[in-house]
Amino acid sequence: MFAGKHPKEDHIMLDVDGSYHGNSRNVGYGRLIRDINGSCLVSFSGFAGIGTNLLGELQAIIHGLRIAWDKGYRNVSCLYDSLDAIKLIKVNVPLLHIFNSIVVDIQDMLTR
Numbered sequence: 001m002f003a004g005k006h007p008k009e010d011h012i013m014l015d016v017d018g019s020y021h022g023n024s025r026n027v028g029y030g031r032l033i034r035d036i037n038g039s040c041l042v043s044f045s046g047f048a049g050i051g052t053n054l055l056g057e058l059q060a061i062i063h064g065l066r067i068a069w070d071k072g073y074r075n076v077s078c079l080y081d082s083l084d085a086i087k088l089i090k091v092n093v094p095l096l097h098i099f100n101s102i103v104v105d106i107q108d109m110l111t112r
Helices: 053-070 083-090 100-111
Strands: 012-021 026-034 040-050 076-079
Touching: 012 053, 026 053, 040 053, 053 076, 053 083, 053 100, 083 100
Parallel strands: 012 076
Antiparallel strands: 012 026, 026 040
8 A cells, every 4th residue: 555656657646644733623635536647537525523643644545545435446556645644554453543434444554
């Protein structure tokens, strides 16, 4: 799933990011899905509610994966900048972790 800046020949690139406005604690997410040439195939964005930057990063990943899957893309490389999100996704997140359900959904998408 995790890749550099260019997808493999048979992959699309899911480029995601979350955003957090510290004063209001509003969290957003979005970015785009690109083909091998860097052309935009799909763009997306959304509001994740009140929370943390990590919430925005995880929401960007899960929404991007769902959109890619719904569009029929099965070979997806993902570009994002959150080490905390990577750590959560690569391990078994504790059941009582605040982002457990989102991380489990991402892990499920990755096993398809």
